Amino acid sequence: MARKRLNSTFFNRKTLIVAEELLGKYLVRKSGDQILSEMITETEAYTGGHDLASHSSKGRTKRTEVMFGKAGTIYVYFVYGMYYMLNIVTEETGYPSAVLIRGTQNFKGPGILTRSLNIDATLNNKPLGKQSGLWIEDRGKIILKSKIKKAPRVGVSYAGPIWANKKYRFLLKELH
DNA sequence: ACGATGATGAAC
DNA sequence: TTCATCATCGTA
Numbered sequence: 001m002a003r004k005r006l007n008s009t010f011f012n013r014k015t016l017i018v019a020e021e022l023l024g025k026y027l028v029r030k031s032g033d034q035i036l037s038e039m040i041t042e043t044e045a046y047t048g049g050h051d052l053a054s055h056s057s058k059g060r061t062k063r064t065e066v067m068f069g070k071a072g073t074i075y076v077y078f079v080y081g082m083y084y085m086l087n088i089v090t091e092e093t094g095y096p097s098a099v100l101i102r103g104t105q106n107f108k109g110p111g112i113l114t115r116s117l118n119i120d121a122t123l124n125n126k127p128l129g130k131q132s133g134l135w136i137e138d139r140g141k142i143i144l145k146s147k148i149k150k151a152p153r154v155g156v157s158y159a160g161p162i163w164a165n166k167k168y169r170f171l172l173k174e175l176h
Numbered sequence: 177a178c179g180a181t182g183a184t185g186a187a188c
Numbered sequence: 189t190t191c192a193t194c195a196t197c198g199t200a
Binding site: 055082 | 180181182183184185186
Protein backbone atom coordinates (compact mmCIF):
# COMPACT_ATOMS: atom_id res chain seq x y z
CA MET A 1 0.00 0.00 0.00
CA ALA A 2 1.10 3.57 -0.70
CA ARG A 3 2.74 5.17 2.26
CA LYS A 4 3.40 8.89 2.38
CA ARG A 5 4.91 10.86 5.22
CA LEU A 6 2.91 14.01 5.94
CA ASN A 7 4.97 17.20 5.67
CA SER A 8 4.41 20.80 6.71
CA THR A 9 2.16 21.40 3.69
CA PHE A 10 -0.42 19.07 5.22
CA PHE A 11 -0.31 20.87 8.55
CA ASN A 12 -0.23 24.39 7.10
CA ARG A 13 -4.01 24.50 6.68
CA LYS A 14 -7.02 25.35 8.82
CA THR A 15 -6.69 23.54 12.14
CA LEU A 16 -10.20 22.10 12.03
CA ILE A 17 -9.46 20.54 8.64
CA VAL A 18 -6.15 19.12 9.81
CA ALA A 19 -7.70 17.70 12.99
CA GLU A 20 -10.41 15.94 11.01
CA GLU A 21 -8.08 14.64 8.30
CA LEU A 22 -5.62 13.21 10.82
CA LEU A 23 -8.19 10.53 11.63
CA GLY A 24 -7.09 7.29 9.96
CA LYS A 25 -3.52 8.47 9.51
CA TYR A 26 -0.70 6.57 11.20
CA LEU A 27 1.40 7.97 14.00
CA VAL A 28 4.85 6.38 13.75
CA ARG A 29 7.32 6.36 16.62
CA LYS A 30 10.89 5.14 16.24
CA SER A 31 12.90 5.11 19.44
CA GLY A 32 16.03 3.03 19.79
CA ASP A 33 15.68 -0.06 17.62
CA GLN A 34 11.93 -0.37 17.97
CA ILE A 35 9.32 1.14 15.71
CA LEU A 36 5.63 1.37 16.47
CA SER A 37 2.81 2.65 14.31
CA GLU A 38 -0.69 3.43 15.48
CA MET A 39 -3.75 4.59 13.59
CA ILE A 40 -5.03 7.92 14.91
CA THR A 41 -8.64 7.68 16.13
CA GLU A 42 -9.18 10.87 18.12
CA THR A 43 -8.02 14.49 17.83
CA GLU A 44 -8.87 17.96 19.07
CA ALA A 45 -8.36 21.33 17.36
CA TYR A 46 -7.00 24.39 19.20
CA THR A 47 -7.69 27.03 16.64
CA GLY A 48 -5.65 30.11 17.59
CA GLY A 49 -5.07 32.91 20.09
CA HIS A 50 -8.76 33.85 20.07
CA ASP A 51 -9.70 30.31 21.13
CA LEU A 52 -10.02 30.61 24.91
CA ALA A 53 -9.50 26.87 25.34
CA SER A 54 -6.10 27.08 23.67
CA HIS A 55 -2.91 27.60 25.64
CA SER A 56 -2.04 30.21 23.01
CA SER A 57 -4.88 32.45 24.25
CA LYS A 58 -2.36 33.48 26.95
CA GLY A 59 -0.20 34.96 24.21
CA ARG A 60 3.48 34.26 23.70
CA THR A 61 4.96 32.63 26.78
CA LYS A 62 7.81 30.20 27.28
CA ARG A 63 5.32 27.36 27.03
CA THR A 64 3.21 28.63 24.12
CA GLU A 65 6.07 29.91 21.96
CA VAL A 66 6.17 26.63 20.06
CA MET A 67 2.55 27.07 18.95
CA PHE A 68 3.60 30.16 16.99
CA GLY A 69 6.13 28.09 15.05
CA LYS A 70 6.08 26.29 11.72
CA ALA A 71 3.32 23.86 10.77
CA GLY A 72 4.39 20.29 11.53
CA THR A 73 6.32 21.22 14.65
CA ILE A 74 5.81 18.96 17.67
CA TYR A 75 4.29 20.59 20.77
CA VAL A 76 4.59 18.41 23.87
CA TYR A 77 3.70 19.69 27.32
CA PHE A 78 3.53 18.17 30.79
CA VAL A 79 0.28 18.23 32.75
CA TYR A 80 -1.19 17.00 36.05
CA GLY A 81 2.30 16.22 37.25
CA MET A 82 2.29 12.95 35.31
CA TYR A 83 1.35 13.06 31.66
CA TYR A 84 2.71 14.41 28.42
CA MET A 85 0.29 15.66 25.77
CA LEU A 86 1.20 15.41 22.09
CA ASN A 87 0.19 18.18 19.70
CA ILE A 88 1.17 19.13 16.16
CA VAL A 89 1.41 22.81 15.25
CA THR A 90 -0.81 23.93 12.36
CA GLU A 91 -1.34 26.91 10.02
CA GLU A 92 1.01 29.73 9.09
CA THR A 93 4.09 30.54 11.15
CA GLY A 94 3.09 33.21 13.68
CA TYR A 95 -0.48 31.88 13.96
CA PRO A 96 -0.63 29.92 17.26
CA SER A 97 -2.73 26.80 16.63
CA ALA A 98 -2.30 23.05 17.04
CA VAL A 99 -4.01 19.67 16.99
CA LEU A 100 -3.95 17.48 20.09
CA ILE A 101 -3.59 13.77 19.34
CA ARG A 102 -5.94 12.26 21.92
CA GLY A 103 -5.99 8.61 20.94
CA THR A 104 -4.98 5.82 18.59
CA GLN A 105 -6.39 2.40 17.84
CA ASN A 106 -4.66 0.67 20.74
CA PHE A 107 -4.06 3.56 23.11
CA LYS A 108 -7.07 5.44 24.47
CA GLY A 109 -6.36 8.77 26.11
CA PRO A 110 -3.59 11.28 25.39
CA GLY A 111 -1.57 10.47 28.52
CA ILE A 112 -1.56 6.73 27.89
CA LEU A 113 -0.70 7.32 24.25
CA THR A 114 2.44 9.33 24.98
CA ARG A 115 3.53 6.99 27.75
CA SER A 116 3.14 3.98 25.45
CA LEU A 117 5.05 5.59 22.57
CA ASN A 118 7.85 7.02 24.72
CA ILE A 119 6.93 10.60 23.87
CA ASP A 120 8.10 13.28 26.28
CA ALA A 121 9.18 16.92 26.46
CA THR A 122 12.50 16.24 24.71
CA LEU A 123 10.47 16.18 21.47
CA ASN A 124 8.98 19.61 22.10
CA ASN A 125 9.67 22.18 19.38
CA LYS A 126 11.19 19.59 17.01
CA PRO A 127 9.77 18.97 13.54
CA LEU A 128 7.97 15.75 12.74
CA GLY A 129 10.28 13.51 10.75
CA LYS A 130 12.94 10.81 10.80
CA GLN A 131 15.30 13.06 12.69
CA SER A 132 13.02 13.28 15.73
CA GLY A 133 11.84 9.67 15.40
CA LEU A 134 8.20 10.79 15.26
CA TRP A 135 6.14 11.31 12.14
CA ILE A 136 2.71 10.71 10.62
CA GLU A 137 1.96 8.63 7.51
CA ASP A 138 -0.91 8.52 5.08
CA ARG A 139 -1.33 4.84 4.23
CA GLY A 140 -4.23 5.41 1.89
CA LYS A 141 -6.99 4.57 4.32
CA ILE A 142 -10.24 6.27 3.36
CA ILE A 143 -12.34 7.68 6.19
CA LEU A 144 -15.96 8.44 5.34
CA LYS A 145 -17.46 11.59 6.84
CA SER A 146 -20.28 9.46 8.19
CA LYS A 147 -17.78 7.60 10.39
CA ILE A 148 -16.56 10.78 12.07
CA LYS A 149 -18.15 12.00 15.28
CA LYS A 150 -17.74 15.60 16.41
CA ALA A 151 -17.93 16.47 20.09
CA PRO A 152 -16.90 19.18 22.57
CA ARG A 153 -13.29 19.13 23.67
CA VAL A 154 -12.38 17.43 26.93
CA GLY A 155 -11.44 19.31 30.10
CA VAL A 156 -11.77 22.87 28.80
CA SER A 157 -14.67 24.25 30.86
CA TYR A 158 -12.32 27.03 31.99
CA ALA A 159 -12.70 28.50 28.50
CA GLY A 160 -16.30 29.52 29.14
CA PRO A 161 -19.45 28.13 27.46
CA ILE A 162 -18.83 29.58 24.01
CA TRP A 163 -15.49 27.89 23.49
CA ALA A 164 -16.04 24.86 25.71
CA ASN A 165 -19.11 23.84 23.72
CA LYS A 166 -17.57 24.04 20.27
CA LYS A 167 -17.38 20.64 18.63
CA TYR A 168 -13.66 20.70 17.94
CA ARG A 169 -13.09 17.08 18.99
CA PHE A 170 -13.05 14.45 16.25
CA LEU A 171 -13.45 10.70 16.78
CA LEU A 172 -13.76 7.65 14.57
CA LYS A 173 -17.08 6.00 15.34
CA GLU A 174 -16.00 2.52 14.32
CA LEU A 175 -12.50 1.19 14.65
CA HIS A 176 -11.17 -1.39 12.20
C1' DA B 177 -15.57 11.20 43.66
C1' DC B 178 -10.95 11.91 44.36
C1' DG B 179 -5.84 11.73 44.96
C1' DA B 180 -1.27 11.51 42.64
C1' DT B 181 2.13 14.82 41.22
C1' DG B 182 4.69 19.12 39.28
C1' DA B 183 4.65 22.86 35.77
C1' DT B 184 2.34 27.10 34.56
C1' DG B 185 0.80 31.79 34.84
C1' DA B 186 -1.43 35.37 37.47
C1' DA B 187 -1.51 37.86 41.54
C1' DC B 188 0.72 39.79 45.25
C1' DT C 189 7.08 34.00 46.16
C1' DT C 190 2.69 32.02 46.77
C1' DC C 191 -1.31 29.88 45.00
C1' DA C 192 -5.08 27.93 42.24
C1' DT C 193 -5.41 25.44 38.32
C1' DC C 194 -4.62 22.04 35.04
C1' DA C 195 -6.00 19.77 27.01
C1' DT C 196 -5.30 13.02 32.85
C1' DC C 197 -5.95 8.52 34.74
C1' DG C 198 -6.75 4.65 37.95
C1' DT C 199 -9.12 3.39 41.80
C1' DA C 200 -13.38 3.69 44.37
